[in-house]
Amino acid sequence: MKRFIIVANWKMYPPTLREARKFFAVLEKKIKPAKNVELVVAPPFPYLILAKPKKYALGAQDVFWEKEGSFTGEVSGRMIKNIGARYVIIGHSERRTYLGETGEMIQKKVKKALETGLNPILCVGEARRDGEGKFFGFIRRQVEEVYRNLKKKEAGRVIIAYEPIWAIGSGKPAKPRDVSEAALFIKKTIADIFGAHIGQKVRILYGGSVDASNARGYLTEPQIAGLLIGRESRLPQKFLKIVECARSLS
Numbered sequence: 001m002k003r004f005i006i007v008a009n010w011k012m013y014p015p016t017l018r019e020a021r022k023f024f025a026v027l028e029k030k031i032k033p034a035k036n037v038e039l040v041v042a043p044p045f046p047y048l049i050l051a052k053p054k055k056y057a058l059g060a061q062d063v064f065w066e067k068e069g070s071f072t073g074e075v076s077g078r079m080i081k082n083i084g085a086r087y088v089i090i091g092h093s094e095r096r097t098y099l100g101e102t103g104e105m106i107q108k109k110v111k112k113a114l115e116t117g118l119n120p121i122l123c124v125g126e127a128r129r130d131g132e133g134k135f136f137g138f139i140r141r142q143v144e145e146v147y148r149n150l151k152k153k154e155a156g157r158v159i160i161a162y163e164p165i166w167a168i169g170s171g172k173p174a175k176p177r178d179v180s181e182a183a184l185f186i187k188k189t190i191a192d193i194f195g196a197h198i199g200q201k202v203r204i205l206y207g208g209s210v211d212a213s214n215a216r217g218y219l220t221e222p223q224i225a226g227l228l229i230g231r232e233s234r235l236p237q238k239f240l241k242i243v244e245c246a247r248s249l250s
């Protein structure tokens with residue numbers, strides 16, 4: 001049985017504690033547990049403590065690479081884990097763009113997340129697609145700069161979210177077949193470093209303008225292990241429809 005990972009990335013929403021509470025309450029009431037779906041909700045840091053992650057797992061949207069110390073504004077993996085979260089999104093393109101996160105910083109974050117026992121969800125994806133396929137080189141570099149510093153046993157634990165930047169929040173989702181092709185390419189890149197077994201094992205999610213009407217197209221592609229959802233994860237009813245779609249594909 002294929003087991004999907006569906007991740008809700010709330011980004012910097014909702015604006016109030018009241019709305020966040022309400023959102024969690026709806027999820028906690030309405031989610032029907034399913035063996036074939038691992039649901040991950042990644043709210044902003046201040047709301048992590050509100051969640052009662054029984055029917056879903058909790059994720060953070062970022063982590064710092066040091067254990068503790070004078071790092072104003074940063075949050076450690078241990079803090080995140082201690083609060084009950086099991087996943088952490090790392091290297092989202094919005095952080096790469098607006099916060100200047102580099103490959104080296106992302107690599108250190110992935111390493112620390114693994115050391116702390118968190119499951120890193122590493123985001124990769126090109127800014128644009130050129131006709132000659134040069135964007136594959138870009139994806140390969142993003143994957144290699146993280147994986148070449150991992151140990152073999154760590155490599156299989158990283159989840160990758162393939163999120164082409166042009167598809168995020170644009171209403172222009174990538175075609176399932178193109179995502180599948182990129183997923184295969186990523187697996188091959190990892191297989192070149194760690195061997196075919198690890199390349200095959202790595203789970204690859206898709207993110208970028210996913211909604212209830214297109215989710216099925218991705219989930220039925222054998223190479224795609226799940227979805228990372230931004231905008232449509234902010235409205236519980238819409239998000240639950242996507243979850244239902246994954247559930248129905250058991």
Ligand code: PGA
Nearest residue numbers: 168169208209229230231
């Ligand atoms: P989107 O965002 O679903 O709003 O396109 C996806 C993401 O950035 O994780």
